[in-house]
Amino acid sequence: MKTLVRVLLGTVALVALGGGGWYAYNSALTQPVREIAFTGDTSKVARADLDKLAESVRAMPPGNSTLVAVREGAKRLPWVRDASVRRRFPDGLEVRLEMHDALARWSDGLLVNPQGELFAGRTEAKLPKFTGPEGSSPEMAREYPGIARALVPIESSLAELHLSPRGAWQVVLDSGLVLELGRGDVVARIDRFAGAWPRLAKADPVPKYADLRYPNGFALKRARDPNDLPTKPASKTKRA
Structure with missing residues (x-):
């Protein structure tokens, strides 16, 4: 009986922790983006273009759709071949850029x-x-x-x-x-x-x-x- 109680209590604790983590994750997604970090090779992109993209990101509504919009916006920059975007909790984004090589x-x-x-x-x-x-x-x-x-x-x-x-x-x-x-x-x-x-x-x-x-x-x-x-x-x- 004691073993069953310990199992039940452990399960309840895990559910509570999982629920708390999920709540924290969703709560972070609803926070506006304040910090944007550009990583990877950024040497071929004008600083003004990166600043303009960062400014537009801060004006976007929070949510997963922001990540998609940021990636597409980054890919439109001159010299950018591809981009990946991930959250930096609680209110940041990391945008990793891949550059073209000119042949x-x-x-x-x-x-x-x-x-x-x-x-x-x-x-x-x-x-x-x-x-x-x-x-x-x-x-x-x-x-x-x-x-x-x-x-x-x-x-x-x-x-x-x-x-x-x-x-x-x-x-x-x-x-x-x-x-x-x-x-x-x-x-x-x-x-x-x-x-x-x-x-x-x-x-x-x-x-x-x-x-x-x-x-x-x-x-x-x-x-x-x-x-x-x-x-x-x-x-x-x-x-x-």
Whole structure:
């Protein structure tokens, strides 16, 4: 009998503690937010933008819906890829930010991250320019590292990477050299051209246009003026 009484008393105590904890939790949720802490990598976000978001959070009605609204508001900030929000009892919030990394520039002032996601942000960093059909940025981000590595022997950085609606690739280097890569295994075509580059680089003038779409070689255009480039493949094939 005594054992049963002890069990019952213990159960009552646990229920009371649980009820008290639940009451405290709900009570905290009804408290207005006064303190907001931004954690994670915040280096790319302007302090003024964080202060503006914090001010809007303090004006929000308390409740779980506030957490959702804060997360969505944080994700709209420039450079923010994702955000997580949790309560800091009794009256605080912690907003943890995950930043985008810029891989390239896109049209309309947007940037591209390594996953191919487009985002708003400003940077003075020297980045290549991607141009392609709508929705093609993931494919371009995926192919870019292999193309960039293949270009290393040419000793000129990739300035522009273009993808046509038909899936044909074109590269423009900092030196002004234009490479028509076409479709298919474009890295193999660059490798073949890069193998011949030490000899081609000694030419006067240096080639400014190369059509690599031929199965066993490439066609060259030695243009002195970068604007004087052919719009169609050259007729002669230079064997590599």
